[in-house]
Amino acid sequence: MSILKKSGVTADGAISSKGLSAGSVGLIGAVVIGISCIAPAYTLTGALGPTIAQVGTHLPAIFLVGFIPMLLVAFGYRELNSAMPDSGTSFTWGVRAFGPWIGWMAGWGLVVATIVVLSNLAGIAVDFFYLLLGQLFGNPALADLAADPVVNVVTCLAFMAGATIISYRDMQTTQKVQYWLVGFQLIVLIGFAVVAFVRVGGGSAFDATGISLDWFNPFSVPTFSAFAAGLSLSIFIFWGWDVTLTMSEETSGSRTTPGRAATLTVVIIVLVYLLVSLASMSFAGLGADGVGLGNPDIQGNAFSALAGPVLGPLAILMSLAVLSSSAASLQSTFVSPARTLLAMGHYGALSPKFARVSPRFFTPGYATLASAVVASVFYAVMRFISEDVLWDTITTLGMMICFYYGLTAFACVWYFRRQWRTGARNLFFQIVAPGVGGIILAVLFVTTLIDSMDPEYGSGSQIGGVGLVFVLGVLILVAGVVVMLVNARLRPAFFRGEGLRAGVAGDEREGQAALPE
Amino acid sequence: MRSVIVGYLDTPAGRDALALGAALAATLGLRLDLVLVLHDEGRASLVPVGPSYERHLDDLAEGWLKEARAGLPESVASTAHVVRAETFAEGLVTAAGDLGADAIVIGAGKEGAFGRLHLGSVGGVLVHSAPVPVAIAPAGLAGRGVHRFGTITAAVGTRAGARAVVDSAIAVASAARLPLRLVSLVPLDVADGTGSVDTRDRADDRHAVAREHAEGLRDVALRTVPDRVDVTVEIAAGPRIGDAIRDLTWTDDELVFVGSSRLAQPHRLFLGSVAAKIVRGVPVPLVVVPRDHDPRSTRPDPGSDGVVHEGTTP
Numbered sequence: 001m002s003i004l005k006k007s008g009v010t011a012d013g014a015i016s017s018k019g020l021s022a023g024s025v026g027l028i029g030a031v032v033i034g035i036s037c038i039a040p041a042y043t044l045t046g047a048l049g050p051t052i053a054q055v056g057t058h059l060p061a062i063f064l065v066g067f068i069p070m071l072l073v074a075f076g077y078r079e080l081n082s083a084m085p086d087s088g089t090s091f092t093w094g095v096r097a098f099g100p101w102i103g104w105m106a107g108w109g110l111v112v113a114t115i116v117v118l119s120n121l122a123g124i125a126v127d128f129f130y131l132l133l134g135q136l137f138g139n140p141a142l143a144d145l146a147a148d149p150v151v152n153v154v155t156c157l158a159f160m161a162g163a164t165i166i167s168y169r170d171m172q173t174t175q176k177v178q179y180w181l182v183g184f185q186l187i188v189l190i191g192f193a194v195v196a197f198v199r200v201g202g203g204s205a206f207d208a209t210g211i212s213l214d215w216f217n218p219f220s221v222p223t224f225s226a227f228a229a230g231l232s233l234s235i236f237i238f239w240g241w242d243v244t245l246t247m248s249e250e251t252s253g254s255r256t257t258p259g260r261a262a263t264l265t266v267v268i269i270v271l272v273y274l275l276v277s278l279a280s281m282s283f284a285g286l287g288a289d290g291v292g293l294g295n296p297d298i299q300g301n302a303f304s305a306l307a308g309p310v311l312g313p314l315a316i317l318m319s320l321a322v323l324s325s326s327a328a329s330l331q332s333t334f335v336s337p338a339r340t341l342l343a344m345g346h347y348g349a350l351s352p353k354f355a356r357v358s359p360r361f362f363t364p365g366y367a368t369l370a371s372a373v374v375a376s377v378f379y380a381v382m383r384f385i386s387e388d389v390l391w392d393t394i395t396t397l398g399m400m401i402c403f404y405y406g407l408t409a410f411a412c413v414w415y416f417r418r419q420w421r422t423g424a425r426n427l428f429f430q431i432v433a434p435g436v437g438g439i440i441l442a443v444l445f446v447t448t449l450i451d452s453m454d455p456e457y458g459s460g461s462q463i464g465g466v467g468l469v470f471v472l473g474v475l476i477l478v479a480g481v482v483v484m485l486v487n488a489r490l491r492p493a494f495f496r497g498e499g500l501r502a503g504v505a506g507d508e509r510e511g512q513a514a515l516p517e
Numbered sequence: 518m519r520s521v522i523v524g525y526l527d528t529p530a531g532r533d534a535l536a537l538g539a540a541l542a543a544t545l546g547l548r549l550d551l552v553l554v555l556h557d558e559g560r561a562s563l564v565p566v567g568p569s570y571e572r573h574l575d576d577l578a579e580g581w582l583k584e585a586r587a588g589l590p591e592s593v594a595s596t597a598h599v600v601r602a603e604t605f606a607e608g609l610v611t612a613a614g615d616l617g618a619d620a621i622v623i624g625a626g627k628e629g630a631f632g633r634l635h636l637g638s639v640g641g642v643l644v645h646s647a648p649v650p651v652a653i654a655p656a657g658l659a660g661r662g663v664h665r666f667g668t669i670t671a672a673v674g675t676r677a678g679a680r681a682v683v684d685s686a687i688a689v690a691s692a693a694r695l696p697l698r699l700v701s702l703v704p705l706d707v708a709d710g711t712g713s714v715d716t717r718d719r720a721d722d723r724h725a726v727a728r729e730h731a732e733g734l735r736d737v738a739l740r741t742v743p744d745r746v747d748v749t750v751e752i753a754a755g756p757r758i759g760d761a762i763r764d765l766t767w768t769d770d771e772l773v774f775v776g777s778s779r780l781a782q783p784h785r786l787f788l789g790s791v792a793a794k795i796v797r798g799v800p801v802p803l804v805v806v807p808r809d810h811d812p813r814s815t816r817p818d819p820g821s822d823g824v825v826h827e828g829t830t831p
Contacts (some may be wrong), residue, residue: 033565085569170556172564243565335564346573359527359581362555362574 029175030261031268032182034244038265039329040272041185041303041321043237046124048280049299050391050458055230056286061218062227063273066234067266069440073405074242074262076412076434083415083505088343090408092500097411099502100349100495101484106411107344108480109404113397114337115371117239119156119379120393121333122163125326126155127301127390132319153380160379163327164372167334170363181324188321189272192303193279196310200282206309207285207292211278228447232398235444237273239401240332241266280306296459300390334368341367348494350487386468388459395448395458396472402445403477409438418506430505449473518594520548521620521652524609527581530624530656535585536663537654537802538622541772542593543665544693549595550616551585553578554608557601575599590664606646613649620804622652650685652772652804667770669695672753674702675730678776678808683734685806686774687741696747699734700765703727703752727752762798771801777808 048059055062077089086092091107127146134143145151173181199205214220221227244262284306286294291305298305307318342364345354358365379389386392416430452470455462463471488495523538525531538549555574582597589595598616602608609621671686673679683699690697703726735750742748753761767773 037565085572087567087570087573170564332564335567339567339570342570342573357574357577359531 027261027264028179030244031265032175032179033332034241034261034265035182035186035268036178036325036328037240037243037332038238038269039185039240039325040269040276041189041318041325042121042124042329044189044273044276045301045303045322046120046390046394047233047237048277048302049293050394051230051233052281052286052293053296053299053458054226054233055221057212057215057281058218058221058230059215059277059281060274061216062221062230062234063237063277064216064270065218066231067238067270069231069405069437069444070235070238070241071266072433072437073409073441075429076409076437077242079416079430079434080408080412086343087339088347089340090404090411091340091344091349092347093411093415094407095347095349095500096503097415100497100500102407103411103500104344104349104484104487104495105477105480106404106407107340107349108484109400109407110340111337111371112476112480113400113404114333115375115378116393116397116400117236118160118163118330118333118337118371118375119382120390120397121326121330122156122159122375123152123379123383123390123393124301125159125323125330126152127304128319128322128326129155129159131304131307132316132323135316135319149383153383156379156383157376159330160372160376163330163334164368167331167338167372168358168361168363168365168368170361172331178328181328185321185325186268186272188317189276191314192307192310192318193275196279196283196306199310205283206290207283207287209282209285211282215278215281225447225451228444229395229398229451231440232402232444232448233394235401235405235441236394236398238266238269240329241269243332283310296388300388300394300459334371337371338364338367341370347500348491348498349500350491385463386459386461388461391459392461392468392472395452395469396476399445399448399452399469399473400476402441402448406438406441406445409434409441413438415503416505418504422506518548519545520550520596520616520618521622522609522613522616522618523549523551524605524621524623525551525553525582525585526624527584528624528626529659530626530654531585532659533624533626533654533656534622535588536659536661537624537652539589539593540663540665540770540802541620541622541652542595543590544695544772545689547619549589549593550612550618551582551595551597552609552612553582553597553599554605554612555599555601557603610647613647618649620650620652621647622654624654624658625656648807650804650806650810652802654802655800658802661769663770665770666693666695666772668698668768669693669772669774670698670700671734671774672700672702673734673776676776678806678810681808681810682774682776682806683737684741685804685810687738689772689774690746691742694743694745696749697738697742698771699731699738699748699750701727701731701734701750701752702761703730724752759798767799767801769801772804773799773801774804774806776806 051062052059080093081089084093084096088107090110091103093103094106095103097103130146131143133145134140146155196205200208218227221230241262244265280302281293284291284293286292288294288296291298291309293299293302295305303318303322307315311318341350341354342357344350345352345356345367354364354367354370356366357363379393382389382393412434413431416426419426419430449470451457452467452473455465455467457467458469461468493499521538521541523534525535535549535551538551541547542549555571555578578599579597582599586595586597598612600608600612602611609623612618613621669686669690671683673682686697686699689695703723731750731752735748738748751765754764
């Protein structure tokens with residue numbers, strides 16, 4: 001196929017291929033990328049334990065309810081994306097709605113959340129890497145190496161370096177390989193669930209527990225605090241889904257593809273989550289011993305403990321599924337902070353170094369390296385101060401997602417505030433849905449922040465009698481304010497609203513120069 | 518106006534390619550089509566496509582091309598294109614077809630293991646798939662100040678495609694009225710594959726074959742080139758390619774034509790083992806000519822002698 005025909009030769013004879021080429025991502029491709037970004041095998045092993053610790057058997061209910069705020073905010077995300085498409089996403093929209101200061105913090109929230117998840121991803125990958133080695137060589141001592149903090153941190157840094165090189169050079173697997181990896185991941189998860197149920201039926205389960213309808217009732221979660229904490233964790237499990245809504249928006253393929261891809265992705269994901277969480281709970285129960293899901297020792301990485309008892313010699317498949325899922329997610333996650341940092345550098349909100357694009361690989365090189373360094377340092381420090389680094393990072397992450405998603409949702413409402421007159425569709429998608437979603441996320445954020453002051457919160461890590469998650473959350477936000485103030489001194493133009501400035505949809509000056517290049 | 522594609526990147530290798538393109542343009546009066554290949558999102562399998570990021574890349578790419586054109590001498594005509602393709606090589610080959618270009622120019626880059634000069638992944642793929650000659654700029658060419666070529670060299674053996682190489686070199690030397698140097702690689706070809714101990718007899722034998730080959734080359738050249746073009750003939754020292762490259766002298770303003778190998782599909786370049794070693798060892802720009810390339814298409818006066826022997830030895 002001729003690239004020139006696809007892009008057209010302009011009048012002066014120059015070939016122009018601005019923007020996207022036709023039909024670049026089809027329905028299946030979009031679903032595969034969506035599932036690969038959510039990385040269900042990784043997400044479940046990381047989130048199952050901490051969520052059960054909060055809401056007990058009501059896990060399925062929380063997983064279902066957790067989707068609601070995600071969906072509401074995603075509507076707003078889609079509206080902002082079509083009104084102001086920009087790599088800076090939350091940062092750019094925050095600035096356009098609320099001005100430079102709040103917009104800056106929204107960008108900070110996004111960058112920090114993705115950096116925290118990068119460190120968690122790499123941490124999970126390390127656990128499963130040694131587990132896999134132990135299974136391969138039939139030597140459990142190898143699996144225990146992951147518990148040695150020095151070995152763990154060194155391996156994690158090596159993984160992070162590998163992922164950085166891959167992202168920096170923009171190496172991608174072919175679509176076929178990616179289809180196989182995602183298919184493999186889903187088959188292993190479903191196989192795990194089926195075998196677990198068979199064992200429950202056959203009486204060889206660890207602690208067979210009957211499924212009850214009450215598990216699906218979100219209103220029987222004992223306290224609101226537990227409900228809120230569980231919910232902020234379950235938002236994490238759907239995080240990444242929104243890319244399916246926006247990524248094929250501008251391709252010249254079918255107009256319905258993005259919506260159908262997003263719907264299909266979320267249906268698959270929800271079914272897999274419900275199946276696997278029900279299977280895990282009925283197989284292992286919620287006891288505090290052995291592989292019981294109430295055992296704090298296994299809650300940071302559930303499948304690592306459950307795969308062996310359920311799958312026996314085939315447990316190695318689960319290790320492979322989680323490893324490949326973490327690897328894929330590591331790469332797709334890298335893109336998000338790098339592009340946001342690039343936009344911040346581009347608009348003068350950060351050093352212009354962040355705006356550098358590698359002239360050879362066409363990736364935001366400096367921003368990618370910066371994200372990798374910060375994520376590595378964050379993981380290394382956390383490994384030594386936290387009792388359960390994976391658990392604490394997941395909880396912190398849930399909080400940070402609530403923070404920047406909430407801000408983005410409110411940015412949508414505020415930017416489109418005059419649009420309610422233009423019809424019911426706009427009223428719902430631009431104002432009501434993101435507004436409700438934003439309020440839910442704000443409530444979750446504040447509740448989690450207050451509750452996490454308790455030193456017993458989450459994994460029980462603490463600093464000076466205050467819960468580690470709270471310390472982390474506050475530290476991250478305060479650090480953001482400090483970095484912002486430093487940048488405001490160094491680069492006052494951006495903070496005076498020169499270049500990127502606040503506006504409102506429907507204003508006659510909007511549309512021109514909305515996003516200065 | 519005839520043109521060549523310059524595979525441009527805002528990197529040292531890209532600037533080497535631009536320098537080679539500019540020297541070719543100055544020597545032969547060609548137009549340069551600067552092509553910057555961005556990734557095609559169709560290949561995205563893992564990382565979600567960001568349309569706004571892609572637009573940002575488009576703008577950056579256009580800026581890089583604008584800068585590159587601004588650095589060209591005013592006498593050189595040029596166009597600039599941003600294209601999208603799965604790979605750099607594929608983008609250049611397609612652009613060459615669409616723009617009807619006669620050759621593709623790339624920079625070798627300096628990314629080899631342990632600092633060894635080699636083609637790089639892009640060049641490697643390109644010389645294995647291009648239907649037109651590929652000119653390769655050695656790393657650092659941009660800093661050498663070569664603005665125009667002074668000598669054209671063809672280095673050939675008896676393998677398939679030798680005729681195309683010689684004809685291409687003749688066409689360029691004739692068009693630019695430059696001295697033509699023909700180097701017989703026969704000593705390498707004869708030794709190639711035998712691996713046996715080099716006896717005195719064999720050495721003599723080899724030399725005789727090489728001399729005959731060289732004389733044949735000279736005759737072909739003399740039949741074709743205009744009177745004002747000097748033709749010299751040399752025989753490479755053999756049997757090792759390393760010796761041959763070391764013994765030949767290279768001038769800074771020299772352009773060397775080599776052939777691809779008989780392993781290639783028709784009309785596709787495939788770098789043979791000898792050619793690959795030449796690429797690594799020769800410090801001047803190289804043009805790798807596909808086996809079935811018809812040099813008349815690059816010759817400014819298409820009326821001249823058109824007998825192209827189907828076969829190998831000229």
